[in-house]
Amino acid sequence: MKPRCPWSLGVMLLAASASSCGRSDSASGYPKRSPSGGYGSGYGAPVGRFVDDAKTNTQLDTDALALSFVSTGGTTVNLRDFRGSKNVVLVFTRGFPGFVCPNCSTQTSRLIANYDEFVQRDTEVVFVFPGDKSHLDEFLKSSKPAESYHKPVPFPIMLDQGFQAVDKLKIREDLAKPSTFILDKEGQVRFAYVGANSGDRPSIKALLSQLDAIQESAKE
C-alpha cells in the first residue's frame, strides 16, 4: 500500500492553506514541507494515490451521469447504451497539463493491464481524456505497457474537449480532477470518487472490490 497523506482527504484543506504533509514539522521546529500544488500544479505529491480502501466521497444524482461522449473513432457513445448489459467504470483522467501526468499514465497502464478482470465482471471501462486531444497519442504512448505498445488500448477512449462532462460533474479544476464512477447494469451510481489531488485515485483492487460487491448484491 502506498503511503497516504493526511491532507489527501480534503482538497479544501489543501487549497485553503499552505499546510504540508510533514507530520513532525511543528513539533520539531523544522520548516514545513512545501505544500503540494494539488491539481493546479498538475503534479501534486504522489502520496495518497491508488487507494485500496477508497469509498464513495461525493454525492451524485443518477441524472448527472446521463452523459454521452465522442470516441476517438468519431462515434458517439451514450452511457445509457450499457444499461441492461454491462456495468460501467467511468474514469476521468486529468487531461494534459503540459506534460504527461505520471499519475494519469500509471492509472491508465493499470487499467490496460487489468482489463480482463473488468471484462470478467461484465464491466466496460470508459476512459475520458478531457481537454485538447492533440496530446492524446503522446499520453497513450506513455501509458501502454511496454509489451503491448503496438496493440490498441482495449477499452474505448472518449473525448471531452470542451469540458462539458467535466463541468456537469463539477470536477473541473485547471483541467479535471481525477475521478472514477461506477454504474451498475441498471444505470445506478454505485461508486463515485473524486480525487483530492492528482495522485488520489482508487486502486484496481478497490474498483474490483466494488464490482464484486455489485455482483454479489445482484444475486441477492
Next chain:
Amino acid sequence: MHVQSGAETKTEFFALATRLKMISAELAQAASIESTESGTPPAQFVTEQGLLDAPDVDIIESLLHPSDVVPGYELMDLLGRGGMGVVYRARQKNLDRMVAMKTVLLNRMSDPCDVARFEQEAIAVARLKHPNIVTAYDFGRHRGRLYFVMELVEGESLEQLLEQRGRPDETTAWGLVRQAAAGLAHAVAAEIVHRDVKPANLLLVSAPEGSPLPAGMPMVKLADLGVALLKGGSESDTRITMTGATVGSPYYMAPEQLDGSDVDHRADIYALGITAFRTLAGTAPFDGRTVAQVIAQKLSGQLASLRDVAPDISQESEMLVAAMMERDRSRRIQDYRTLFERIDHLPAVSRPVASAAVQFQQSAPVHGAASTVEFAFDRTAASEPAADVATQRIAARMPWRRRLAYGLVFLLLGLSVMAWICFSPWRGRSSASAVVGDVNMVPSGWGQALYDGSTLTVWSPIRGEWSHGRDAEGGKVLSGRGGVSRQLPQYAGSDDRPLRNFRISMLVDLQQAAAMELQFGLGSDPRSGMPRNVLRVARDGVVLGRRGQDQGKLTPLSDLIPFPKPDASAAANYHELCIERRANHWWVYFDDQVVGRAASDPDGELHEIRLFTEEGAALFDSIEIVELVEYKQPNVAKETP
C-alpha cells in the same frame, strides 16, 4: 564500405537483437513493423519503447558497422559483457589475426578526468609479457569509447569449471594458484596491481607442447589485468562492493579495498587466497548470504577455516591459505617469493607429480577453436550446491564459542555503526535550531514528469539495467538495478526562467533491493570527485548523508530513521522520497517525515540526480519535479530571511 538501405539495416538490426537473445523473435517482428510504420529508426524506436537499453543498442549498432568502431579492426561477434564494458571477438586487419576487444563507453565512466590516468596505466599494462597473463596488444580511444585489444583466449574460466564440475584435487588446485601468482608477480614488478583477482579472471587453456607444466595441467591466463584499472582504484572498488553491481568481486576483495585504503600487491595475495580456498574447498570461506554480511565477516577477520569445509585438505594447505587471507595485510604473506616457497613446500605439491593422481583429459587442440580442459574433480562437491554445503558445514562444525563470537562481532559492528552515526560531528548540521531563516515555499505551477512512462533515453544508465517495469497492479513504472542518472531541467515556464528552487518527489518500492540511494546536489567539478548528498533508504534505516565521491564513505548528516516494517499483506510497499532545494539548502523527506537538511550550492551543482540500487531491482514511480517559489501570505509578515 558496403552501404545498406534503410530497410536492409532495419531487418538486420532486429535479426541481430534476436540472435543475441536481447528480445524474442515475436517481439522483434512486431517492433520491426511498428518501427517501419512510424518511420522511427530502429535504435530510437527500441530505446523509446524501453525494449532495449542504450548499451544493448550500442552492441547492435557496433556489430552492424563492425569496421567503424575501432580503426584497423573488424568486430566479428559478441563474447560477453560486464558492468562497464563489452568484449567482442574481432579481427585485426593488418595482421589478419583474431583478437579480443573490450570496449567501454566513456559516458559510462563516472569521472571523465580519470580517463587520462587509465590511459597511462594501460600503457604500462600493455608492456607486460608473461605466459600467465593475457597479452595486451593495443589500447586507445575512438569516438567516445575506450578500447583494449587483447590476446584471444578461448578457454573456460576457473569459475566456470568450479561451477560445472566441482573442485580439482589439491595438487592441481595449487598448480593453478601458483601460475596465477607467477603472473601477478610479473605485474607487481611493473608496479601494477590487478585489483580483481577471482576465479572468473583465471582463464584455463591447454598448455602448449613442451610446456614445463606437468602433463595435463591447464595453463592459467590472468585476464582483465588492464581492464581492472577502469575500476579506478580503491575507492571505486568499494563502489562496486557497495552497490553489488559486480556480484563476484566483493567476495574476493581484500579488507583494505573495502574500507577505501590504498591498495598494493598484498590485496592481490589476499584475493588469490580466497581463490585458493574456493578452488580447494569448492566453496568460498563465508557463510554470509549478502554482500553486507560477507563484508562484515571480512572486516572482522572471521573467515571459515579451510578444513572445516573440506576436511580432506592437508593441514599445511589450510595454514597457507589462512596466511594469504590474513585480514591485517602486515601479517599477510608479504611477497610472491615467499608465496612460491610456501606453495612449493606443501606436501601435495612437493611430492612427485606422477604420483599425485592428477588426471587430465584434453581434447585435441584445434586451431581457432576453444580448447576444453578437464581435470580430476571432486564429484561429491560438484553434486552439491556449494553455498549450501558451505553453510551447513560451517554451521555444523563451528564450535559454539565461535558462533557466539561471530554473533558478537556482528553486534559490535552494528553498534559501532550506530554509535558513529549518533555521535558523528556532522550530526548537528541537521539540528532544528539551524532552520531559522529557511523560506516557506509553494509550487509555482510549473513542473515536469522526470519519468513519463515512455522516454527512457533521458535516463542514462551508469551500470545495471533500467527499463519500463510493472508494479503490482500492472502499472508502468521505472524498474532499475544498478545506477542511473537523470538530467534535470535548467529552466522553467514559457519564459525560460532559471529553475533554482524545486521539489523532486518519487515513489520507491525496494522490491528485491537491499537498499537504494537518491544522490543529488552533485558537485560539478569532476576533479573534486563530485561530492554529493545522498538519501539512503535501506532496510535497516533511512539516512541523509554525504559522499566525497561516487560511492565513497557515507558521512551521515542526519539521524537514522527506522525503515517501516513492510506490510506483508500488501502487494507493493511504496515509500515517498522528496527532496526540496530551497535557496541554499536541500530539505529531505521520507514518507512525509523530515530526514534532514544539507547545504546547497545552486551555482556549483550539477542539474542531475542519480539513483542506485543494491543487490536487486527496485521500482520507481511518479518521479516529478516541481518549481517552488517563495510563499507570500497576504497581510502576514513573512519569516525573516
